[in-house]
Every structure is written in C-alpha cells, then in structure tokens.
Amino acid sequence: MKKKICFLMIFVLLMSLLPAFGLANPVKPEDSKQKQQTENKQEKIIVKEQLLDEKGQIIEDEVSILAPPKKVVVLGCYGAEMLKAIGVENTVIAVDDYTKEKNGWPDFVKNIPSVGASNTPSIEKIIELKPDLVIEGFLDPKLKTQLLNCGIPVLKIYGYRTELITSEIETLGKVFKCQTRAHEYANYIEKQWQAIRDRTKGLTEKDKPKVYWESGLGDWKTQSYGSGAHSLIEWAGGINIAADQKLSYPTVTPEWVASKNPDVxxxxxxxxxxxWNGDIKKLEEIRQQILNRPALKNTNAVKNGRVYLVSSKITCAPQGAAGEWYIAKWLHPELFKDVNPQSIHKEMLKKFYGQEYKGVWVYPVQ
Known part of the structure; x- marks a missing residue:
C-alpha cells in the first residue's frame, strides 16, 4: 500500500513539472502559424503626417493606412533610405527614376521597377501594382488626388527637412509596426545633433562665422530661414547670411553675397x-570655380581657403547627423578638433544600413 501511495505521489509531481518543460501543452505547428498571422495581421490606423504650407510653417494632417503595409511604392530617395534603416525595405515594390538610376542606393532599389519621376510618376503603373501605401516627398498634388480617389493612401515623408526627420522616422515606425527600431534610429540622430548643439551653445555672436550656403541646383541659389540648411548652420555655430531672405530657397546676386563677406x-x-562613387576630379573643378568667381575673391572665405563641398545626402537628409559633424568642424576647427566626422559617418552606415563606408562625401577630403 505504501508503495502505491509513493508511486502516485511521484506521478503527480512529474505531471506538475511537465508545463515547465513545455511538455504538457506542446506548441503545435498550426499554433505557431496562427501567432505569426496575428503579428502580421493588418489593421487600419490613423497617423499624423507633417506638411509645410506656403510660408514654410508645419501643419498636420491625418492619413488612414492599412498597417503594416505589405506593398509600398516610394517616390523619393530619402523615404527609401529611411525604410532601409528601420528594416522594412522588403515591402518596397517600386521607386522613382532618380532613386533607382541616379542615386542607386540603398542597394535594394536597383532590383525593383521604377514608376517614373518622383513628382510626376505614372499613376497607371502605380495603380497596376496595387500598393497598400505610397510614400512621397515631391508628388504633384493633382496626382496625389488621383491616387487617393483610387483608394490608395499617400503619406508625405520629406526626408530633407532637418527639423522633421526624426518625427518622420517615428511615424514610419508606427506605420510599419517597428517602433523600437525606428525609435533607436531617430534617437541616434537626435543625440548627434544634440552633442553638436551642446558644444556650440555657449558661443557669442562674435564667435560665429558668417556662412554662405549654396545649393546644388545652381550658382547663387541659397537657403534661408525655414530650410533644412539653415538649421544645420545654426546648430553648428554659424550665422546664415541668407537668414532674412523672404523665400526659403532664394536666388541671390553675386554682389549681394560679396557685400555680406562670408567667412565660410x-x-x-x-x-x-x-x-558612394564620388568624383574627386570633378569636385576639385567645382571648388576651383567657386574660388575663381570675381565677386567672391575678396571675401574672407576665399582669401582663407574656407570653401567646402558636401554631399546633399549627408546634409538635409536622414544621414544629415553625420554631415553636421563635418560642418561643425569646418566652422569651429578648434572646438571640434577631437572629433573625426568620418568615423561617426562610418558608425551610422554600419549600424543602420549594414553598409561599409566608401566613396567621397566631402571635399577637400578629410
């Protein structure tokens, strides 16, 4: 009798331990599949997109999206770059011509079709692809209306407005249900900017060099208050000579720039x-052309050789946090003498894009 009782006690004890080892209720393949389906289940969500009005002021709008989207058309290289950084590039089924052919990065864009120009894509091609979402930065408003009328949601992601970049990344994290990765990415960018601002916040106006920032769109095209470049200049401890211009992206005269006598x-x-495939010879030609402009020959910048070229992809862009270190060091070489901007850029590329550093991003090369 005692043996039977002892046996029963052991049996009960063993049965009580089965759940701890996952043996009482083993996970069935169909259960695992059902869990995966639940995680990937799409649902309607409302996200706020940030838009810029004619005065450059930020306004908000709401967009209804089926999240997470599984088929996405991206019109703009910065949107594609952000999706790569947060790990959802596999959802992109098409991009625009510039992103695929001229920019050609991230690498995944080379292997998917294009639907035309970023501002005037083929609406017919987009509709044929049946995307869950179109992400755009430059789309013609009339074409956007056509997509919306076809039931295709459209989300504005500029990617080049410095003050909006981190919030746009967070929005994408919500849309694609990858908030943790998106927050890590946005937080990394903000920390870089803040580290620079912390160094320059004590500068007096006399300590700040005057900066003439020239767009890649043409000679004498600059950026004023409300532009991404203006923020970069201020954070790096400089004074934007075009800050008071009425337009965000004005064209100025050679005489006007000369009268401002920029230091940089x-x-x-x-x-x-x-x-990635920078052309040093061409960059030297561009820099020399600036140095040789008659209107600039007596400026402090030209006389002291403080003329620099920088890739648009590391300034007013998702990688702008890396480019800002170069700018800060150009403006205040002593204040940032302990900083190696290239090493920060390398870290960012490896950490968020899985890419090794190569190419020419600034000139003169540092």
Whole structure:
C-alpha cells in the first residue's frame, strides 16, 4: 500500500513539472502559424503626417493606412533610405527614376521597377501594382488626388527637412509596426545633433562665422530661414547670411553675397559627383570655380581657403547627423578638433544600413 501511495505521489509531481518543460501543452505547428498571422495581421490606423504650407510653417494632417503595409511604392530617395534603416525595405515594390538610376542606393532599389519621376510618376503603373501605401516627398498634388480617389493612401515623408526627420522616422515606425527600431534610429540622430548643439551653445555672436550656403541646383541659389540648411548652420555655430531672405530657397546676386563677406562657403553637391562613387576630379573643378568667381575673391572665405563641398545626402537628409559633424568642424576647427566626422559617418552606415563606408562625401577630403 505504501508503495502505491509513493508511486502516485511521484506521478503527480512529474505531471506538475511537465508545463515547465513545455511538455504538457506542446506548441503545435498550426499554433505557431496562427501567432505569426496575428503579428502580421493588418489593421487600419490613423497617423499624423507633417506638411509645410506656403510660408514654410508645419501643419498636420491625418492619413488612414492599412498597417503594416505589405506593398509600398516610394517616390523619393530619402523615404527609401529611411525604410532601409528601420528594416522594412522588403515591402518596397517600386521607386522613382532618380532613386533607382541616379542615386542607386540603398542597394535594394536597383532590383525593383521604377514608376517614373518622383513628382510626376505614372499613376497607371502605380495603380497596376496595387500598393497598400505610397510614400512621397515631391508628388504633384493633382496626382496625389488621383491616387487617393483610387483608394490608395499617400503619406508625405520629406526626408530633407532637418527639423522633421526624426518625427518622420517615428511615424514610419508606427506605420510599419517597428517602433523600437525606428525609435533607436531617430534617437541616434537626435543625440548627434544634440552633442553638436551642446558644444556650440555657449558661443557669442562674435564667435560665429558668417556662412554662405549654396545649393546644388545652381550658382547663387541659397537657403534661408525655414530650410533644412539653415538649421544645420545654426546648430553648428554659424550665422546664415541668407537668414532674412523672404523665400526659403532664394536666388541671390553675386554682389549681394560679396557685400555680406562670408567667412565660410559651403556648397552641397548631389550624386553621383559625391557619395558612394564620388568624383574627386570633378569636385576639385567645382571648388576651383567657386574660388575663381570675381565677386567672391575678396571675401574672407576665399582669401582663407574656407570653401567646402558636401554631399546633399549627408546634409538635409536622414544621414544629415553625420554631415553636421563635418560642418561643425569646418566652422569651429578648434572646438571640434577631437572629433573625426568620418568615423561617426562610418558608425551610422554600419549600424543602420549594414553598409561599409566608401566613396567621397566631402571635399577637400578629410
């Protein structure tokens, strides 16, 4: 009798331990599949997109999206770059011509079709692809209306407005249900900017060099208050000589720039002259052309050789946090003498894009 009782006690004890080892209720393949389906289940969500009005002021709108989207058309290289960084590039089924052919990065864009120009894509091609979402930065408003009328949601992601970049990344994290990765990415960018601002916040106006920032869109095209470049100049401890211009992206005269006598000239240059396959010879030609402009010959910037070229992809862009370190060091070499901007850029590329550093991103090369 005692043996039977002892046996029963052991049996009960063993049965009580089965759940701990996952043996009482083993996970069936169909249960695991059902869990995966639940995680990937799409649902309607409302997200706020940030838009800029004619005065450059930020306004908000609401967009209803089936999240997470499984088929996405991206019109704009910065949107594609952000999706790569948060790990959802596999959802992109098409991009625009510039992103695929001229920019050609991230690498995944080379293997998917294009639907035309980013501002005037083929609406017919987009509709044929039946996307869950279109992400755009430059789309013609009339074409956007056509997509909306076809039931295709459209989300504005500028990617080049410095003050909006981190919030746009967080929005994408919500849309694609990858908030943790998106927050890590946005937080990394903000920490870089803040580290620079912490160093320059004690500068007096006398300590700040005057900066002429020239667009890659043409000679004498600059950026004023409300532009992404203006924020970068201020955070790096400089004074934007075009800050008071009425337009965000004005064209100024040579005489006007000369009268402002900038201490530093920065011109951003687009791909493929800068970037992964940068052309040093061409960059030297561009810099020399600036140095040789008659209107600039007596400026402090030219006399002291403080003329720099930088890739547009590391300025007013998702990688702008890396480019800002270069700018800060150009403006205040002593204040940032312990900083190696290239090493920070390398870290960012490896951490968020899985990419090794290569190419020419600034000139003169540091």
């Amino acid at each position: 000239i920065i011109k951003y240059v687009d791909a493929p002259i800068t970037g």
